[in-house]
């Protein structure tokens with residue numbers, strides 16, 4: 001049961017202030033109930049263990065240099081989340097389909113980059129920000145609407161690069177690559193790595209770091225040289241900086257062999273008891289999986305239909321009992337009507353579900369999908 005008040009970064013927040021019946025609000029109850037969990041602040045949870053492991057890398061290579069923040073409030077302004085980091089006005093990430101809005105000017109942060117500008121303004125030049133981030137998304141074993149990121153920023157002043165003979169941007173880019181290759185080795189050991197050109201509104205040039213792990217190239221993080229405009233707007237026009245952002249779940253799933261992203265949220269002792277403080281990369285031993293149950297449903301969609309909205313409805317009813325929602329058939333008839341067939345996989349990680357329970361859920365889902373999404377069931 002979700003409590004109706006939360007304490008976030010020392011601020012008390014009432015559920016009614018976040019979850020409202022208001023057209024500019026799209027935060028469901030299920031999301032509010034995740035906001036106070038602070039998984040990344042539990043030292044014996046895989047996300048906390050990973051956070052501490054990354055801290056350890058920065059502390060041993062840059063003693064006393066990086067300031068750490070892990071309880072900044074996830075409710076931020078549109079300005080902090082988007083404008084301050086130069087996200088274009090028409091960027092998809094700003095849409096109600098992708099982001100949770102508390103009201104037209106306030107969102108649940110969709111990345112920890114939302115804190116770059118304010119921390120620069122407060123005078124910090126080296127910092128790590130860890131926190132829960134929120135994105136409306138589809139449902140499968142690696143996607144969950146709440147996950148955790150760590151942001152890192154390092155600012156340089158002219159005396160740093162002048163001695164090097166490099167121009168400021170190249171100097172920052174070289175330092176960035178060296179630091180993050182070191183981090184990847186700290187976490188993954190001696191792995192092959194490569195740098196891929198990328199795009200982020202807040203960095204230029206931008207890169208993704210990939211490592212070769214279990215016979216596959218895997219993205220580890222996004223990063224780049226901070227856009228000069230961000231430094232300039234926040235009192236650092238004389239400086240250059242680098243920034244990176246990484247998803248803790250992605251990395252923890254690989255490092256600890258965790259097969260399903262929902263497991264991070266379980267209180268089942270068969271999961272939680274397998275991890276302890278400082279034990280980085282201990283392999284998770286799966287406990288017996290209960291059987292899944294699949295239910296298909298077909299409907300004619302309309303122009304405003306999106307898969308994210310469908311997943312929100314399903315999750316609102318089935319919560320963590322839904323493992324995956326996948327499109328299995330899609331066609332358009334002669335009259336131009338488009339039909340989608342979705343398969344919903346129900347599975348509990350803690351117990352076996354009864355037929356009756358699943359049928360109830362599915363009936364509820366069908367009813368709500370029809371009502372809330374204005375589609376016509378077939």
Ligand code: PHE
Nearest residue numbers: 111113200222223243244245
């Ligand atoms: N904010 C980016 C994301 O969420 C990651 C990032 C952070 C990229 C900082 C570059 C610099 O995908």
